[in-house]
Amino acid sequence: MTLRRVVLALLMLLGLSVALAAPTISVPNELRTAHELITQSLREYAQGNREQAFRTARSAYLDHFEYAEPPLRVLNPDLILEMEYRFSDLRNGMQAGQPLGELQKIAGEINGSLRKAESIVSGTGVLGPTLAATGGFTILFREGLEAALLMAAIFAYLDTSRNTRLRRAVWWGGGAALLATALTWGLATYVLSIAPVSRELISAVTSVIAVVILFSLSFWLMQQSDRKRSVEFMRARVSQAVQGGSLLALGTITFTTIYREGFETVLFYQALAVASGPVLPYMYLGAALATLALVVTFVLLFRFGRRLPTARLFPVLVTVTALFAVAFVGNGVRAFQEAGWIGVTNLYGRLPTLDPNVSALTGLHPTAETLAAQGVMVLVYVIGILWFRHSQRAAHGPVAGQLERR
Template identity: 30%
Template sequence: MHTRLLKRGLSLISVFAAVFVFCGTWLHLQVSADAAYYHAFNDYKDAGGSTATWNDIANAIDDVLEESYRLYEEGGQNGDYKGDGQWSAYELCRDSYNFWYETCGFERSVNGYSGSEVSKAELQFKTARKAVKAGESLDDVKAKFSALSEILHIQANHLDGLGDTGASGLTFGAGGSDAPAETDAAASDDEQQTTAVTTVTAGSNAIPTSGGSNSAATFLSCFLIILREGLEAILVVGAIIAYLVKSGNKDKLIHVYIGSVLAIAASFVCAWLLSLLKLANTANQEIIEGVTALVAVLVLFYVSNWMISKAEADTWNKYIDDQVKASAETGSVFTLAFTAFLAVFREGAEVILFYQPLLKDASSTSWVWGGFGVGCVVLVFVFLAIRFLTVKLPIRPFFLGTSILMFVMSISFLGSGIKELIEGDVIDMTSPEWLQNLIPFNDTLDVLGIYPVLETLIPQLILLLITLMIFVMQKWKTKNKNEAGILAILFGGLGAHKFYLGKYGQGLICVAFCWSFIPAVLGIMQGVHYLTETDEQFEEELQPKPKKSKNNKQPKKSPAAKKS
């Protein structure tokens, strides 16, 4: 009896032991699987992950992409990649950009030597996310993940001083990530850290290493960041100030200066809020930057066409006479000040967020401020050259040059603004291979905001066509109701009739809402109206409505006066 009970007890213990061993093994495997990658760079760093070289960071991002692919593969075992696994894979792929590439300083460091390389990586991150979200085949997702990993390792090798070549580190479950060919995988930790000190080049200082930071690289990176981002704002603000001086409105310069100073203050506030709300390096930051850029496009385009309309000498002289009588209009001054505000604010918050991690490293603080200071000095010289040299130009070249500058800036802002919205997953991306072969990634095109993406190129081409159309229309001295009517019916959705009549603000509103087809419907109605009214009625509509003067308002009669 006792023997039987003992046997049963031993059997139960054996079963419990087997279950315990199984659960423990399963739990260990789960923990190991979780530890194979880190959701964010900060978690990786807190866990003691290696940051000796940029290839260490690229390998860690590879681990995140490997896990994303594993989730995607598991979620699509039934042939349908539309389940929870797909969404988890998408989120992880998205976070590999937001919480790794941007957060760890990779993007900032690459931006220190090539802005186009940053754009290439950003758009490839988007391509990879799009493939997962669209439920593409495993082979297609593999190819796009591998292309992304290759770009990251090429950039890592450049930052590590190992040349400008590299290969994908992804194995998709076939084994651990291969060490870069240029490094010795068998080297000891001390040897690898020593190599990092002697070979790592510009940009590596964003991540502290045991060998310290590269002071010259920090200085150069900070100098290039403020120079590249600040140059656009300086060009716009300088052109506006030169215009006010040229038009005899020096007393209105204070408004532009106030707009610029407010933009700098707003940039600090925006950067602080993004950090406080933990929205920095997320889709929210990209959306804010994108929307700001698109608003700046509308204002810059309006100012550009307004300035080119003043290029003719007789038009300019008439404008000067009007200004002598009534000084600068409040609305015009506000528009110019607002343009200066947007030009400075557009990149201000991003520049501050770029500098924040660099300033946390006490050993490189002086080099950060040194690069920033020298960059600001260069920008001051650029501003002074625009401020004092351009005003000496004849009227026509001055306004044509200023207008062209504003237009180029609007094209650049339009492309970069839409790209920011693409990165924020607000807009989808279409980048066929033939277009990538036609428009390569290089720093010149990157500054102009031109990318091999249809969603950025098509709006830029539309803006270019509208500008050419306005330029041709301004050559027509007289406005014809039949021409206005035909333009309204055929191209009312793009505001062609408004630009033809010189109503640029209304034309821009039509362009901004052309996607809704409301401007097209209103254009047809206005076109019919123009064609059916008389010439006298048309001319009367074109006449500006007289403004009510505050000084000429009649005093209200008292009730007693009314009775009498």
């Protein structure tokens, strides 16, 4: 018995000394390194270096992810088991020479799980959920507000023309547009889930399209004169429908006017949903709050006929829209990097490391390419705003001079 106790004591001391001598493992850092190595392995595979790509993918799992497994296995064992299979599928696919598109899809699932694992370890914090909720609120409220103002303009014309019997056609057209928007969301979600391309490539293309629309929206919102012209154009179309006495034409005009806003909403939410990741429920919370705000807006507009202070509201929407565009540019470039289409110049260790949720929602990734793209986008916005203000002064200058002389 005495010898047994001595042996046990020696084993305990040996285990304690090994534990004290072992280096401290940073689980988030190991997960980020695994993420970078997966991206690197895809680039190597795309360049034809299949053996090196296999070794890089194996290193991502054996040399980094395995060190992060112990705490994650306690917190979410199902996620760890799923990721082990995904890592294995990626390595086996590389050895079998599978098409790059199939490997990109597997890698996209691994990267999404790595981000989820990092959020489990680090926690979601406060800023990430706040950004997701703010994005969810702003997108729906901006598009919904524009739709409400357009419908208010249609009803205002119908009231002046004393054609109140046509109101029902407008409501039917608006309702059909909302239904079509919901169907578009469901169809887009389904198609993107079964698309034969990688998740990163889908995210990249969606982000690029969203940036183009957001950029045009930003300057369109600043130009109230353009908005007035669009309202006048819509009223002219309504006038033609009213004079022709066609309820179908009036409903169609309303449908196309509202559905355009709905289609943009679906596109923006698809891009934001990819960026939200583990904090996606907060995006839906923001959308729910925006729905309540829009209900109040509709009641004020259509029940009480109150005018909204849009002149004060639009500058705020312009700022938020510009921030979304900058964030989506960063995410788009990052998605192209993960798909192996753009090179990566890592700045890990040289820049402060952000929470993964915050990084995804702001587009601030520690690579030279993503930050450069965002810098160019900010510069374009600054130049555009300066040009817009200069053109506004030039347009109002002669008028102001004539008024002063009078």
